[in-house]
Amino acid sequence: MTAPAILGNITPAEAYRLLRDSSADARPLLEEAARIRARRTGRTITYSRKVFIPLTNLCRDQCGYCTFARLPEDPHAHTMTPGEVLAAAEAGREAGCKEALFSLGERPELRYPGHKRWLEERGYTSTIGYLAAMCRLVFERTGLLPHANPGTMSPDEMAQLRPFNVSMGMMLESVSNRLLRPGEAHHACPDKVPAARLGTLEAAGRLRVPFTTGILIGIGETLEERVDSLFAIRDIHRRHGHIQEVIIQNFRAKPDTRFAQWPEPETSDLVLTAALARVIFGGEVNVQIPPNLTSPDFGGLLRAGINDWGGISPVTRDYINPERRWPAIRALRDVTEQAGFELRERLAVYPEFVREQREFLPELLKDRVIQMADASGLVRPTEERW
Numbered sequence: 242m243t244a245p246a247i248l249g250n251i252t253p254a255e256a257y258r259l260l261r262d263s264s265a266d267a268r269p270l271l272e273e274a275a276r277i278r279a280r281r282t283g284r285t286i287t288y289s290r291k292v293f294i295p296l297t298n299l300c301r302d303q304c305g306y307c308t309f310a311r312l313p314e315d316p317h318a319h320t321m322t323p324g325e326v327l328a329a330a331e332a333g334r335e336a337g338c339k340e341a342l343f344s345l346g347e348r349p350e351l352r353y354p355g356h357k358r359w360l361e362e363r364g365y366t367s368t369i370g371y372l373a374a375m376c377r378l379v380f381e382r383t384g385l386l387p388h389a390n391p392g393t394m395s396p397d398e399m400a401q402l403r404p405f406n407v408s409m410g411m412m413l414e415s416v417s418n419r420l421l422r423p424g425e426a427h428h429a430c431p432d433k434v435p436a437a438r439l440g441t442l443e444a445a446g447r448l449r450v451p452f453t454t455g456i457l458i459g460i461g462e463t464l465e466e467r468v469d470s471l472f473a474i475r476d477i478h479r480r481h482g483h484i485q486e487v488i489i490q491n492f493r494a495k496p497d498t499r500f501a502q503w504p505e506p507e508t509s510d511l512v513l514t515a516a517l518a519r520v521i522f523g524g525e526v527n528v529q530i531p532p533n534l535t536s537p538d539f540g541g542l543l544r545a546g547i548n549d550w551g552g553i554s555p556v557t558r559d560y561i562n563p564e565r566r567w568p569a570i571r572a573l574r575d576v577t578e579q580a581g582f583e584l585r586e587r588l589a590v591y592p593e594f595v596r597e598q599r600e601f602l603p604e605l606l607k608d609r610v611i612q613m614a615d616a617s618g619l620v621r622p623t624e625e626r627w
């Protein structure tokens with residue numbers, strides 16, 4: 242993994258033109274994205290072997306496309322107890338996972354008094370406080386590296402999570418305020434206000450937290466808004482240098498949601514947007530497309546210049562997209578190799594932060610990270626398990 246760390250210097254107007262023109266002729270954009278990837282990460286494509294821990298599926302927001310969040314009266318509504326968290330993490334450790342991905346709804350205690358009471362009975366004043374305790378529990382008892390994904394976070398909340406999180410994440414999704422209007426994807430979602438999400442990205446930068454973010458395409462944003470979202474991430478990264486990964490995720494229509502009939506974006510649209518992200522971020526930042534949200538023939542996504550498949554769980558399903566199974570890690574390797582690349586396992590923190598920027602690593606996790614990584618910053622080959 243060697244790369245001149247240079248952010249792309251394309252302007253928003255040029256980027257928009259490039260994306261629009263590429264629908265007629267995709268080749269120049271795809272070739273440029275592939276060239277940047279080759280300079281940056283060569284033939285290596287990474288993934289993280291993770292266990293997915295859905296700490297609570299209560300959420301105060303009401304995104305039009307979401308099937309993860311449940312109302313408290315729903316029989317499937319659930320907040321995991323410490324015992325359940327530990328059991329999931331143990332199963333992950335036994336299956337060779339290195340990452341404990343905590344995904345959860347946003348600030349449910351502000352909407353549901355019953356959940357607030359549930360927390361108080363256990364000595365917590367917020368879901369994030371409970372999450373911080375569970376990250377610590379998992380690290381201390383299993384050695385897995387936590388990566389928390391609780392949505393928007395204030396600087397204080399992030400500081401609570403930081404000691405036991407090797408990195409954190411939150412999808413920006415979109416900078417479009419228009420999507421908050423009635424009928425749009427983010428109506429009735431106080432945590433999807435773009436300024437709040439950009440504030441979280443800024444807070445992560447100031448606290449030196451390696452951070453994963455990304456955009457969700459096809460939820461009603463215009464192409465200009467999509468490009469603006471990528472540039473908003475680039476500008477924050479330019480100030481702090483902490484964005485480790487940008488995910489380009491495609492909207493999938495799910496039954497029983499407000500957006501059940503909403504048109505899904507074409508795979509070609511996804512590929513071009515990811516290629517544009519590769520050009521915008523230039524020699525910096527890893528670009529990922531999740532492999533389980535398109536066709537089973539996901540190898541074609543590598544044309545976009547991406548260098549990562551994200552977290553793959555050998556023990557739990559994708560709770561956010563439960564109808565879309567993750568590929569088996571062996572299949573992921575086969576598809577990657579058939580496209581002429583090598584698949585390597587990474588940690589929940591990317592190699593560049595392990596190798597060169599150790600000030601980003603929390604003190605209490607540093608030794609564990611160094612023990613798990615090889616000289617390149619990826620998982621030691623002796624620890625990889627197919």
Ligand code: SF4
Pocket residue numbers: 300301302303304307308309310345346347392430432
């Ligand atoms: S997508 Fe996330 S923020 Fe939106 S309703 Fe679902 S859990 Fe909540």
